[in-house]
Every structure is written in structure tokens, then in C-alpha cells.
Amino acid sequence: MVIETNNLTFNFGNQTVVKSLSLQVPEGSIYGFLGPNGAGKTTTIKLLLNLLQTQSGDIKIFGLDYQHHRTQILKQVGSLIEQPAIYGHLTGRENLINRAQLLQIPHSRVDEMLDLVKLTNAAGKKASNYSLGMKQRLGIALAMLSDPKLLMLDEPTNGLDPNGIIEIRELLVRLVSEHKKTVFISSHLLAEIEKMATHVGIINFGELLFQGEIKELQSISQPMVLIETSSTVDAANLLTKNAIEVIEVKNESILVAFKSKENTAQINNLLNQNGYPVYSIHKVQKDLEKLFLDITKAPAR
């Protein structure tokens, strides 16, 4: 495991922000760390970077702990937390040179990074004049400058246009598949993570609600049958009377739990026989977005 936490708990005053979190991030994965705003994602990342002191539980990065191996760990980690940290009075290139000097990285790497995030033309411009997307890209370049084995990115696509989002996504996928990096990426948007993540952790109110491969998340999603018919409310009553579980009733359609193909045929028959015309009937998978909402919509505790 590249990141492993055990019962990690963190309180701000008397408010528990992270509750016995046990993360498992395998090597070579893109781990999507999902949760709504205020779920504890940034606090977790700050703990993982030793910016906040661990209060209870423990953190192991590359199997090492911060107490004895802080520098060794951080040498192999690149990070971007919330909005990118960029010196506005310096140019884009100067921002990278400053970091390269601090980390004793050859300056040739600076131009490589500028090229990678497509900022070569704007490299001489003061960073305070950059657009949000450009700042974000410079932030990603800063995170990747030292060629770290692990990238921790907190909402890295915030403020990027659709093109920019696709570019970052492709870049991250390439880093993992070609350069064997591990990426830990947080977001409040599942749709964004779904397209690249191999593993997912879902957090809300500081608690980890789901963790596993993205396939597992899809498999726990319950299949359903979507029926288009007339007078849906009456039709739904009829189905309920016949011991069929109705999940949702809308003006033009009804959602019921999927049991088997035969069961779906029976529902079709039942409706037709009772004078409810079936315009369409088919199996649907609950999409991940909805699943994510369900998982995170648990009442506040």
C-alpha cells in the first residue's frame, strides 16, 4: 500500500472532522477520494501530508511513518491542496525555478513541466495575471516537478474548463499507466472521478462510507425496472397491491426493483391486463451519481 491509515481521527476543538478513517491506497492506482464539501477531505489530505499533527490513529506512506521519516516521505510526494499556492508577484517560470532550487532539481525540468501543462507561452507572465485554469495547471506542474511517486491532488480540476479537465484526466491516467505513479485525488464530483479512478473512497461527516475498486461500487448499485405507462399513480398502487416493490413514481414513469426477467414480464402482463398501457419497460442500473448521493445523504450526526 502506498497510503495506509489506521483509525485516523482528528478533532477541531470538540468537533470531530475525521472519524477512525482507515484508507488503503494501493500502488499504481488512481484513488478517487469522494465526498461533499465539508466532508473532511481536505483535513484528511493535510493529515496525510503532515500539515496537521495526527491526534489518534496512524498514517503510513510507502510503509513509513512521519515521526521518523518525514523528509524521506515528502521527497516522494507531490501535492496540490485546494487553490494552487502560487506567488503572484513572480512569473510562472520563476515559481517553478524557486521550487526547483529548493528541491535541487535541474532547471531543465522546469521547461519540461511548462511544456507538459502547456504554459510555455505564458511562462514569462506574472502569475497573478493568470486565469484560474492557468493557475491550476501551474499548481499541477509544481506538484509534479520533483517527479514524485505519489501525487496528492485536492480538487485539481476546480475552475478548469471542460477541455482542461479532459487534459488533466488524460495526464493523470498516463502518469499511472506509463510511469507507475500513484494518484490520490479528491473531488466532490463523482462523474469526474468515475472516468479515471481505479479505486474509490467515499467520505461524509468524516467517516469512510465506502472503499474499494470502482467496479465494486458499480456492483452494489441495485438494478431496477423503468416502466412508462399512463396514470402512473394508480398503476403503482396496483403493483404495490401485488407485492411488487415500487421505488419511485413520476408523472410518466414508475421505477420498481428488478428481481428477474420473468418477474419483469409478469409486471408487464399485470399492467396490460388491468388496462394500463405499457409504452416501454426495461432494466436500468442506478447511476453512480445517484448512488453517491444516496451514500452521502445519510442524516447529519
Next chain:
Amino acid sequence: MKGFLLSLQSEFFKSRKTLGFWAAIIMPVLICTLVFFGMYSNVPKLIKMPGLSGMLMWRLYSGGILNVMGFLLPFFIILVAYSINSVEHKADTWKTLFSLPISKWAVYAAKYFYTMLMILLCLVLFLLLTIATGNLLGMLKPELKLADFHMEWALTQVYTKLFLASLGILSIQFLLSLVWSDFLKPMGIGFVCTVAGMISVGLQWDYAYLVPYSHPMMALSSMGLRNQRGQKMKLEFFVDLFTKDLYVGLAVGVVVFIAGYYIVQKKSVK
């Protein structure tokens, strides 16, 4: 140690385009130039002074510079301490600095020492420019008799004392600017304390030496006149370098500097 030096180098790289850095250079150049021209244009009046001597002229000339800068020094420290820290506050880079593979202690200490170097740079420039412009004035206006007398050593001591006297204020202002991101809090507190320090020196309060903000003014008044050793009729300037206010200032400086590190450690990095 390597991390400390790398951080120090980075501080220079970051600050060389900021007002705080340039203030350390512009302030001595501006003040020395202004006093130089003030004195230069006042020569006809000055040479009419009774008992005119090179010594008196040097005292007058260096005093003109020292008094202005002694008054401005606490404000300069407040500005520099703010400027060095605000670079990080504005860019929201504390979290990046403290997640570098460099010890937090080295990052913190480098920042502090860089601020100290700024003050040192400013004072060294003041010293060199006081001597240089004084000698230039002596060459342009020999009637001022500036060439007859030398007080380089006394001036070096005064500026050394001013530097040491500024460390107490520096530590306090550095910590205030580190903890608060806005200018008003450290500036407001620093301003009030500086004024209080000036009043306590002005009123010759017995415990003024305990207030770090009064130390620069006390350092200025520590220069006195005495007979040169073995020569009864020849006077020289002397500076009482190691006074109790200096020890208080250094002690406050060291304690607040170390305490600051633990406060930063405890404070969550936003």
C-alpha cells in the same frame, strides 16, 4: 543545514521583487542623500557656528541621519517582518512550504534569519553611506573641517548596537505577522508599542529597558563623549555596547523566536 541554506536562498529569490526588500536599500540611500543635501545647502550658516570643529560637524551630520533612522527603525522592522510573511499569506503557500521535504524548523528559521539579514543590510548600508557621504561632504566643503576627525569606529558601534537592539522587536513582529495574515493587526500593535517605547524613553521611565520597542531609541542615546586614553585634552565618542536593555532585547528575541516555532507547529496550517 542544507535545507536551511536552500530556504534562505529561496527567500531571497521570492523577496527580491517586493517592497520590503527594496525598502532596506531605498531607505538608507534616501535618508543619507537628503541629510547630505540638507547639510550641503546649509554650509554658510554652519561655518558661522562658534567652536566649529570636525568632531562637532561629524556629530551633527551623523546625528542628522541617526535620529531619523532611529525613529524609523521600529517601523521598518514592522514592515519587513510583515513583508516577508505576507508573501506566503498572499500566495497561500504556508501549506506548500511546510510540506516540502525540508524540516519545518529549517523553513521557519531561514525565514526569520532572512528578515534579520534585511535589517542588517539596511543598517550596514546606513553605516557605509553615513561615512561615505560625510567624507564626500568634507571633500566638497573643506571649510566644515570634516576631514579633521574620524568616528568610523563609534558609528560602527552605534549601528551594531542598533542592530542588536532591533532583535527583540523583530522576534515579536515576526511572530505577529506569521500568525495574522492581515497588515493591520501586527502594524497596529507594533505602532502602539513603538509609541509607548518612545514615551517611556522620553520620560526616562526606570523600566523602559524592559520594553523591546524602546531599545532602538535607547541605543541612540548610548553614545557619549570621553577623553581619549592618555590624552586629556582630546575627546572621542564612545558607545556603551553591553547595557542591560541589550541583554533584555536579546533574551526576548531568542525566547520569542523559539516560542514562535512551537506556536507555528501547533497552529493548524490553513
